[in-house]
Amino acid sequence: MTTTAVPPITPEPQRRSWYKRNEISVTPWLFLIPAILFFLVYVIFPIFQSFNLSAYQWDGLGEKEYVGLSNYKELWDDPAFYTSLKNNLIWLVLYLLAIPAGLFIALFLNQTVAGIRIYKSLFFFPFVISQVVVGLVFTWFYDPTFGLLNSVLGVVGLGPVNVLGDPTYVTYGIIAAGLWPQTAYCMILYLTGLNAVDPEQVEAARLDGAKGWKMLWYVIVPQLKPATFIAFVVTIVGALRSFDLISIMTNGGPFGESRVLSFYMFEVALSEYGFRMGYGAAIAVVLFLIMLCFIAYFLYSMYKEQKGH
Amino acid sequence: MFPKPIEKSSRSVQIGYQSLLPVALILWLLPLIAVALFSVKPAADFSTGDYWNLPSQFGGWENYGKVFFESDMPRYLLNSILITVPTAIGAVALSCMAGFALGIYNFKANLWLFFMFVAGNFVPFQILMVPVRDLTLDLGLYNTKTGLVLFHIAFQTGFCTLFMRNFIKGLPFALIEAARVEGVAEWKIFIYVVLPLMKPAIAALAVLIFTFIWNDYFWAVVLTQGAESQPVTAGITSFNAQYRAAYHLMSAGAIVAALPPVAMFFLMQKHFIAGLTLGAVK
Numbered sequence: 001m002t003t004t005a006v007p008p009i010t011p012e013p014q015r016r017s018w019y020k021r022n023e024i025s026v027t028p029w030l031f032l033i034p035a036i037l038f039f040l041v042y043v044i045f046p047i048f049q050s051f052n053l054s055a056y057q058w059d060g061l062g063e064k065e066y067v068g069l070s071n072y073k074e075l076w077d078d079p080a081f082y083t084s085l086k087n088n089l090i091w092l093v094l095y096l097l098a099i100p101a102g103l104f105i106a107l108f109l110n111q112t113v114a115g116i117r118i119y120k121s122l123f124f125f126p127f128v129i130s131q132v133v134v135g136l137v138f139t140w141f142y143d144p145t146f147g148l149l150n151s152v153l154g155v156v157g158l159g160p161v162n163v164l165g166d167p168t169y170v171t172y173g174i175i176a177a178g179l180w181p182q183t184a185y186c187m188i189l190y191l192t193g194l195n196a197v198d199p200e201q202v203e204a205a206r207l208d209g210a211k212g213w214k215m216l217w218y219v220i221v222p223q224l225k226p227a228t229f230i231a232f233v234v235t236i237v238g239a240l241r242s243f244d245l246i247s248i249m250t251n252g253g254p255f256g257e258s259r260v261l262s263f264y265m266f267e268v269a270l271s272e273y274g275f276r277m278g279y280g281a282a283i284a285v286v287l288f289l290i291m292l293c294f295i296a297y298f299l300y301s302m303y304k305e306q307k308g309h
Numbered sequence: 310m311f312p313k314p315i316e317k318s319s320r321s322v323q324i325g326y327q328s329l330l331p332v333a334l335i336l337w338l339l340p341l342i343a344v345a346l347f348s349v350k351p352a353a354d355f356s357t358g359d360y361w362n363l364p365s366q367f368g369g370w371e372n373y374g375k376v377f378f379e380s381d382m383p384r385y386l387l388n389s390i391l392i393t394v395p396t397a398i399g400a401v402a403l404s405c406m407a408g409f410a411l412g413i414y415n416f417k418a419n420l421w422l423f424f425m426f427v428a429g430n431f432v433p434f435q436i437l438m439v440p441v442r443d444l445t446l447d448l449g450l451y452n453t454k455t456g457l458v459l460f461h462i463a464f465q466t467g468f469c470t471l472f473m474r475n476f477i478k479g480l481p482f483a484l485i486e487a488a489r490v491e492g493v494a495e496w497k498i499f500i501y502v503v504l505p506l507m508k509p510a511i512a513a514l515a516v517l518i519f520t521f522i523w524n525d526y527f528w529a530v531v532l533t534q535g536a537e538s539q540p541v542t543a544g545i546t547s548f549n550a551q552y553r554a555a556y557h558l559m560s561a562g563a564i565v566a567a568l569p570p571v572a573m574f575f576l577m578q579k580h581f582i583a584g585l586t587l588g589a590v591k
Contacts, residue, residue, distance in 0.1 A: 027495040028410035032422065035407035035466050042463030043429040046440035053439060060439075108333070111315045111326070119330055121578060123337060128574045129567035130524030132542045136549070136563050140347075140556070141340045146360040148343050180340075185585070192586045194311065202311050220311050230586065237431055244526040248546070265435040270442075270531065277439050284435040295431045299424055306420065 047288070054281040061275075071282035080256055081283065084264040087171050088240065088290070091260060094175045095182060095239035099231045102186025103224075107216075109187075110194045120191060127184040135248030138177035139164065164250050167257035174245050174258055182238055186231045193227030194220075229301065236294050240287065261287040347560035348372055355556055372561040380551065381536045382562060385544030389523055389569070392454050392461070392540050397518040399462035400469050401511055407466065408473025409499050413485060423474060430467035434527050437464075445532055452534045460532065461522050469514050472584070476510040477503065513584035516577040520570040541566045 019026060054071055056064040075081050109120050126134065141148050144162040153159035163173035197220060205219045221228075243262045246252060252259045252267060259267070261283055269280025315326050335342065351368030359365070376382050411423050441460055442451070450456030480503065488498045529543035536544065545566050552558040574581050 023495050024414070025416065028414040028416060028419075030496075031406040031410035031499070035403040035426075035470060036422070038403060038459075038463035039426065039429060039466055041444070042441060042460050043432065043437060043467065044425065046437040046444075047432065049440035050436045050438075060443075107312055110312065113315060113323075113327060113330075116330075119334060121575065122334055124574075125338060125341070125571070128520060128570050129341075130526065130542050130570070132524070132526050132545060133563045133567040136545070136559070137340045137344050140560075141343065146358075148339065148361075151361055188582060189586055192582060197311060215311065227586070233431075240433055243434070244542075247526070247530075262433060262435050266438070266527075266531075269439055280435075281439055284433065284438065287433045288436040291431060291433050295428050298431065299428060302427065303420075303424075 050281045050284050050288075053278055054285050056278045058277040059275045060269075060277050064278075067278065071279050074279065075282055075286070080259065080264060081261075083256060084259045084261045084283075085286075087258065087260045088287075090171055091175060091178075091239045091242055092236065094172070095178065095235050095242075096232075098179050098182035098186045098235050099228065101179070101183040102188075102231065103190045105183065105187045106190035106194060110191065120188075124184050124188050126181040127188070129181075131178075131181070131244035132248055134177055134181055135245045138173075138180075138245075139249050142173055164258075165254055167254055170250055170254065170258040174242075174249055177249065178238070178242060178245050182235060185234060189227045189231045190224060193224045197223050233298055237291075240291055240294075261290075344560045344563060347556050348564050350557050352555070352557055368557060369561075372557050373565070375558055376561045376565055380548055380562070381544060382541070382548060382565060384536050385539060385541040385548075386565070386569075388454060388538060388544070389540040389542075392457050393519050393522045395458045396461040396465065396522045397515045399458065400465035400518050401514050403462065403466045404469030404473045404514070405504070405507060405511065406499075407470045408477050409503055411470065411474040412477030412480075413482075413503070423471075426467045426470040429464075430471065438531055442531055451532065452538050454533075454538050457528060457532050457538070457540075460528060461525070465518050465521065469518070472514055473507070473510060476507065480506055509580065509583065512577065513580040516573055516581045517584035519573055520581075523570050 053064075055066060055068055057067045057071070058064040105123060109116065109123060140146075142150075142163040144150055144160045144165070149163070150160040153161065161169065163169045201219060201223070202215070205215055210219060241262060242260055243266065246258055246260060246263045247266075250258045252263055256264075265280045265283040265287065268274070268276050268283060315323055318326075346364070349367055349369035349372065350364040351366055351371065354360075354362075354365055354368075407426070411419055445451050445456040445460070448456065450459070484502055484506075485498055488502050493501075523540070524542060525540070526542040529540050533539045533543065536547070539547075545562055548562050549559050552562075
């Protein structure tokens with residue numbers, strides 16, 4: 001079908017050039033060079049540079065001063081670091097709720113009634129808008145004087161609660177805001193996954209008397225494994241990248257109680273609190289090492305799958 | 310099909326489901342509906358402390374007019390477009406080539422390079438922040454759109470290459486072999502055989518990258534500063550500082566900032582979803 005698009009073959013020259021003789025082995029590298037170059041310069045090298053930088057004290061302008069491991073020693077005794085680390089863990093665990101929540105909504109919407117397509121798109125809406133806007137929207141939602149949440153709580157005789165001003169609630173409040181788009185993402189993954197569920201297996205299981213939770217757990221969920229894997233990957237990455245919402249909603253406050261490592265690193269290195277690039281790099285290294293565990297797991301799973309093919 | 314198709318249930322269950330749908334949707338989008346409502350309320354409503362009643366009159370024209378004609382918002386929107394479009398083109402171009410190389414050719418480093426792109430894609434931004442900012446400063450590109458675009462292209466290439474490579478792997482290899490047998494040069498195979506088949510993947514990635522980059526906030530804050538180069542996500546914070554407590558204007562601003570990716574999603578829904586599911590879930 002595409003052969004018509006192929007141009008006429010040029011007659012082969014007498015002595016084939018070096019390129020012609022090595023075409024198959026050289027071509028992939030020619031195609032790869034721009035991508036590799038960009039990626040090395042902007043992604044791979046900076047990782048090593050950050051590792052290196054974490055052994056220096058540097059304000060971003062003057063001379064770098066080698067301090068060995070003292071940035072890490074300082075980190076060890078830094079209460080703000082532990083607050084951030086603890087919040088990161090809370091984020092990781094609670095963010096995973098987006099996966100069952102997304103599956104639940106997907107099951108709810110997996111019908112063929114009139115107009116269901118538009119419902120699916122509208123449910124997906126929160127994922128498409130930027131986290132900055134999500135953050136603003138939820139800041140107003142939580143507002144103690146006029147926010148919708150407190151208006152509703154007021155009706156049933158509770159509140160007012162200043163979610164974002166209270167050190168005990170603040171992280172949970174922000175995570176709830178983050179779960180909104182993340183659930184939408186997981187929902188769309190599962191909706192596409194459910195399309196591929198084998199109807200014959202479902203019928204067979206029905207004949208065997210399976211229904212409800214049993215059907216879901218033993219017949220449907222195993223078939224949704226690829227969707228679950230992607231949902232897991234994007235949710236973990238999303239949880240560890242949580243920066244926008246915190247920056248917009250609380251700027252780390254109150255009293256730094258809503259910081260996570262990614263935000264604390266930014267604060268240390270680039271905000272008005274001082275340009276401590278080396279210390280920031282040390283925090284980034286810790287965050288990177290946490291992520292590395294997951295990256296290793298993701299790659300291992302992908303590698304296994306590649307071998308399987 | 311799971312759960313059981315609703316058509317097989319009784320009439321009352323069907324009616325119940327159909328009336329539950331809009332209720333669930335309204336609850337789900339409640340925070341957003343509130344902001345949309347705010348954005349068409351006149352300023353007077355807020356000064357009298359009337360937040361949650363319907364607008365006393367339609368103030369949409371005035372509010373959105375202010376956003377478009379009396380603030381830096383159009384500037385930020387233009388910047389966003391000038392950052393997003395070149396990034397989408399650049400990242401798709403680089404990853405088409407890289408994906409072709411990794412998807413078609415067997416060579417020793419193939420899987421390692423592929424894993425490098427995949428792994429780099431998951432890296433936390435903070436580990437790149439200081440060196441990338443430094444590099445951008447050294448290149449004299451700090452606070453320019455170009456500086457932001459170059460970084461975005463590089464970073465998005467990771468994800469795009471993963472996507473393209475998997476897509477190309479799924480193409481029938483016989484096509485390429487047939488072309489080789491006929492003596493077609495390898496780069497011509499790319500342009501005339503593979504590229505035309507990649508159109509759906511290109512569309513999916515272009516839409517997706519547009520949305521990702523439009524919504525980027527972190528790098529906008531790290532690599533740019535003023536209204537001359539900041540995209541709308543970063544701009545909206547200064548916009549909000551300017552109109553502090555003017556909730557009708559802030560809401561209108563938020564809606565304007567959110568709209569382009571939403572429009573993109575609705576226009577290109579099929580491609581968008583194909584991209585999000587990495588093509589892995591068919």
